[in-house]
Amino acid sequence: xxxxxxxxxxxxxxxxxxxxxxxxxxxxxxxxxxxxxxxxxxxxxxxxxxxxxxxxxxxxxxxxxxxxxxxxxxxxxxxxxxxxxxxxxxxxxxxxxxxxxxxxxxxxxxxxxxxxxxxxxxxxxxxxxxxxxxxxxxxxxxxxxxxxxxxxxxxxxxxxxxxxxxxxxxxxxxxxxxxxxxxxxxxxxxxxxxxxxxxxxxxxxxxxxxxxxxxxxxxxxxxxxxxxxxxxxxxxxxxxxxxxxxxxxxxxxxxxxxxxxxxxxxxxxxxxxxxxxxxxxxxxxxxxxxxxxxxxxxxxxxxxxxxxxxxxxxxxxxxxxxxxxxxxxxxxxxxxxxxxxxxxxxxxxxxxxxxxxxxxxxxxxxxxxxxxxxxxxxxxxxxxxxxxxxxxxxxxxxxxxxxxxxxxxxxxxxxxxxxxxxxxxxxxxxxxxx
Amino acid sequence: xxxxxxxxxxxxxxxxxxxxxxxxxxxxxxxxxxxxxxxxxxxxxxxxxxxxxxxxxxxxxxxxxxxxxxxxxxxxxxxxxxxxxxxxxxxxxxxxxxxxxxxxxxxxxxxxxxxxxxxxxxxxxxxxxxxxxxxxxxxxxxxxxxxxxxxxxxxxxxxxxxxxxxxxxxxxxxxxxxxxxxxxxxxxxxxxxxxxxxxxxxxxxxxxxxxxxxxxxxxxxxxxxxxxxxxxxxxxxxxxxxxxxxxxxxxxxxxxxxxxxxxxxxxxxxxxxxxxxxxxxxxxxxxxxxxxxxxxxxxxxxxxxxxxxxxxxxxxxxxxxxxxxxxxxxxxxxxxxxxxxxxxxxxxxxxxxxxxxxxxxxxxxxxxxxxxxxxxxxxxxxxxxxxxxxxxxxxxxxxxxxxxxxxxxxxxxxxxxxxxxxxxxxxxxxxxxx
Numbered sequence: 001x002x003x004x005x006x007x008x009x010x011x012x013x014x015x016x017x018x019x020x021x022x023x024x025x026x027x028x029x030x031x032x033x034x035x036x037x038x039x040x041x042x043x044x045x046x047x048x049x050x051x052x053x054x055x056x057x058x059x060x061x062x063x064x065x066x067x068x069x070x071x072x073x074x075x076x077x078x079x080x081x082x083x084x085x086x087x088x089x090x091x092x093x094x095x096x097x098x099x100x101x102x103x104x105x106x107x108x109x110x111x112x113x114x115x116x117x118x119x120x121x122x123x124x125x126x127x128x129x130x131x132x133x134x135x136x137x138x139x140x141x142x143x144x145x146x147x148x149x150x151x152x153x154x155x156x157x158x159x160x161x162x163x164x165x166x167x168x169x170x171x172x173x174x175x176x177x178x179x180x181x182x183x184x185x186x187x188x189x190x191x192x193x194x195x196x197x198x199x200x201x202x203x204x205x206x207x208x209x210x211x212x213x214x215x216x217x218x219x220x221x222x223x224x225x226x227x228x229x230x231x232x233x234x235x236x237x238x239x240x241x242x243x244x245x246x247x248x249x250x251x252x253x254x255x256x257x258x259x260x261x262x263x264x265x266x267x268x269x270x271x272x273x274x275x276x277x278x279x280x281x282x283x284x285x286x287x288x289x290x291x292x293x294x295x296x297x298x299x300x301x302x303x304x305x306x307x308x309x310x311x312x313x314x315x316x317x318x319x320x321x322x323x324x325x326x327x328x329x330x331x332x333x334x335x336x337x338x339x340x341x342x343x344x345x346x347x348x349x350x351x352x353x354x355x356x357x358x359x360x361x362x363x364x365x366x367x368x369x370x371x372x373x374x375x376x377x378x379x380x381x382x383x384x385x386x387x388x389x390x391x392x393x394x395x396x397x398x399x400x401x402x403x404x405x406x407x408x409x410x411x412x413x414x415x416x417x418x419x420x421x422x423x424x425x426x427x428x429x430x431x432x433x434x
Numbered sequence: 435x436x437x438x439x440x441x442x443x444x445x446x447x448x449x450x451x452x453x454x455x456x457x458x459x460x461x462x463x464x465x466x467x468x469x470x471x472x473x474x475x476x477x478x479x480x481x482x483x484x485x486x487x488x489x490x491x492x493x494x495x496x497x498x499x500x501x502x503x504x505x506x507x508x509x510x511x512x513x514x515x516x517x518x519x520x521x522x523x524x525x526x527x528x529x530x531x532x533x534x535x536x537x538x539x540x541x542x543x544x545x546x547x548x549x550x551x552x553x554x555x556x557x558x559x560x561x562x563x564x565x566x567x568x569x570x571x572x573x574x575x576x577x578x579x580x581x582x583x584x585x586x587x588x589x590x591x592x593x594x595x596x597x598x599x600x601x602x603x604x605x606x607x608x609x610x611x612x613x614x615x616x617x618x619x620x621x622x623x624x625x626x627x628x629x630x631x632x633x634x635x636x637x638x639x640x641x642x643x644x645x646x647x648x649x650x651x652x653x654x655x656x657x658x659x660x661x662x663x664x665x666x667x668x669x670x671x672x673x674x675x676x677x678x679x680x681x682x683x684x685x686x687x688x689x690x691x692x693x694x695x696x697x698x699x700x701x702x703x704x705x706x707x708x709x710x711x712x713x714x715x716x717x718x719x720x721x722x723x724x725x726x727x728x729x730x731x732x733x734x735x736x737x738x739x740x741x742x743x744x745x746x747x748x749x750x751x752x753x754x755x756x757x758x759x760x761x762x763x764x765x766x767x768x769x770x771x772x773x774x775x776x777x778x779x780x781x782x783x784x785x786x787x788x789x790x791x792x793x794x795x796x797x798x799x800x801x802x803x804x805x806x807x808x809x810x811x812x813x814x815x816x817x818x819x820x821x822x823x824x825x826x827x828x829x830x831x832x833x834x835x836x837x838x839x840x841x842x843x844x845x846x847x848x849x850x851x852x853x854x855x856x857x858x859x860x861x862x863x864x865x866x867x868x
Contacts, residue, residue, distance in 0.1 A: 195631055195639075196631045197629055197640075205630065209643045212643075212647065216667055220663050233654070237650075368631065368768030368771070
């Protein structure tokens, strides 16, 4: 590490760069804080996601070939092909993929995000989130809930039934509800949620309730039967993670706003595909800096499962930590202290530690138990490399091979290696390295 | 105070009593914890409240004559008489009261509770809460919300309109909703609420959302128009205190279960009428031990108002603290830390201090920031007298004379004198005093 520290010192010692990095990072933070993400519409992936085609499947994390994908992601992709009618069964789906008949592409390359496997296929309904400030849009799938679901790398008949219902029933109803509402301010929901014990990644209990509170009036007003109203209501009310995908879309909007700023050392994305962990840096464009995705050391497993059963960390949801929520704001969610392994005090420590690798406190997300200090936001690769503190991510664990879906939840640490590589590349690009 | 400590020591030194007090208090705590309060019905006060008559007004706190009542309570009572059609205007209402044509009686003497002025009149719709364990019932008004409202000692045309709507529209709809739901478990809502930043007295934000979540499906299913559905929904969703009265009814059920246990030193009620503060003790039956109701020293006032504008502390809502929530559980609501004057740490201190005057921790209400320690429950008069620590109550302030309604909120301390008096009476009854 001393070599990296030396490198960092070189960066700081350069004649012009300290000021230019500082200026660039101030701008990056300004842009992150200026975003006003609003859930404005529901549409079909094919209609709205840039570059989407009928023979394309979007997935979580940095780019990866079919062969190198982990089992849960492969399983979810085969499921999506069956859902799309492109394959009749698992085997024919596998043939399509093996023979490169399907384009696999990361959500992040299409203004999209998805949790865990993150699968989005062409006919899926997607949420459309817009930054009122810039007009930019980001897309995400609806959260499928629990059980055999694609996002947890699980697939069965019930998965198909639910996906069809989401496409044919839930999506069209929600489109009318969201349009009628005039849009739901996502920061508004999360700012309240964080006062009510959500860290806004693994705990969205309050935020999902607040979202419901925002839409009930519209759901009741669009003239559908009470049976259908209840069906739609129950689907959301029965899934405390429902708001997760919406949060992710907002966080990606915020971090995209900070992208491509010359000289900025701010991390604009962290994402995992279950094989690789990748980070993107504002001053380094769209390049991914990759390391093997870690297994979750600090996790609580469902009965009968343990460390050796889990796939490596997976999902685009770490965009939430990139934006200063989730693991970075874990002190706001004492009910999640068991994840941290040391009770509430350990949660406080994690949030304080994340303060050491970030550039600002986001007062929109005031953490009550820290006397309303803002959530630590804007990871600086220099600070990660210098302190050796890796970003802490609140995550879930899926089974590595059986298709059992979720088997646990806990904390993962972004690989230090990604930040080292990024800092070296930064030095090279800006001609700072020896 | 040393005299009281001596008295307390005498109690402890008595040959048979320490064990008998201990046994009695163990039983009291068992009974408090055994209660399962469920909101089961809505009805009209006259139909269900024991002893209620058309010419009776129920009020908060211990018994008090018309003349000694504070202005806000008098104002609310006059308003209720106009609402009931017993008086045409303020003046004729006042004549009725002056000439003793109206019976004034405490809620607590009629299995009822009401927040602040606590006014219940005969035609008002009331919530019916039942202890599934014993079958006992307790009643409370619906929370009227903000503005010119009886519970804040304010009255105007809009008050009347709202009370009529509550009686003619809201009450009948809610009756159908609650009956259709099969009952709402109140502890269930509060146990979740306390994980989401409610201390369950001055903050019921999460609990009210959770209540809504419980009833939406039924509200949508009873076959009323969508306009009416929205009207009812908005009334609840627009008032984060809506669940307060429901919480109070549950807490009274729990504390009534612990009443009248021979030799028990557990406080079974604390209540204020804006003039007097009264407490009841299990081993001393229904007798009230009275002291002047305190002004709120630690309060946040609305702009333009201050300490000198407030009426003394008022309301039956301190039944919540008697049951170990509200001020006793303030550590669970860091968003309310400003009340405590010293930020989050001061909130922690208050909850810890309340642990010194109580007999148990109620694990149903696990406080996340205390690593899920239960809320301190079961005030022992001996501990209050011995430590000099008075129960801490999260309260609101109403204007003492202008009818302006709520002008602030903050913390009040139960008068030490009530507990002294109670302990002396306890000594006398059980022949322990010199």
